Amino acid sequence: MLIITCPWCGQRDQSEFTAHGEAHVARPEHPEQLTESQWGDYVFFRSNPKGVHHERWVHTHGCRRWFNVVRDTVTDHIFATYRPGERKPEIKG
């Protein structure tokens, strides 16, 4: 079980949170100009790294706010959590 630091509520048990995949996936500005394969790429394909991963979590049973987590997908070590709109922290993985 992980202890995750919600940027608002502080340290809480993992069971209060829900993970929602990779963070910083920007929606294309002009979807209508994309080819089907480019759109498919945006909708379905993620980087799926082994190591440092920036991902979106939501504090479901707490303040119900979305935020970002930098987690190592191998060790589950959490390097940092930060609010939406904040600068992506530099992590060497």
Place this chain on the structure above:
Amino acid sequence: MKEIETTSPACARTGIAGENSLSELPWCGKINLRGNPQNTGFLRKSEKALVVKLPLHPNTCIDYLDRTTYWLGPDEWCIHCPIGEVGNAISQAGQALGRIHHSLVDVSDYYTVLRLEGPDAEALLAKACPLDLHPRKFCEGTCAQTRFGHASILLHRTGRVSGFNIQVRWSFAEYVWDYLASGMQVL
């Protein structure tokens, strides 16, 4: 129009085991308020119209006169007030806030508040709540949104006796009640 249901599934139940007791607090008014606290106009006008102090720090609540305001999020609060005052409070605050971006919702019949008291209150809650409930960490007056089993709850340590107020969604009240009551049997 369908009449508003004023009794929750936990109504009229009492649970006493040894020195511990579980009950439902009398129905009170609950208002969900949202808005940007960085906007001083919003802060000033909503506090004045609702006669409350809005807590700006996470996991805190403020009692002011007959109303208690809980921090729910960086832009969200829950205000407990006497049930007869909800309608007026919402319409007055709505008028005062006018075009300032905000949301005011009457959630009185969406939640109910259970009261758990006794020397084993912490142990009972710890059966299904992941929070550190030791008074050193979760002292008198602290509140937090967390979970109890599968139910989201708003937990508030308050009162003269060691005890907690547990605000839970109406439809989860029976679940939380039964979970706590069965826990009391096997203490």
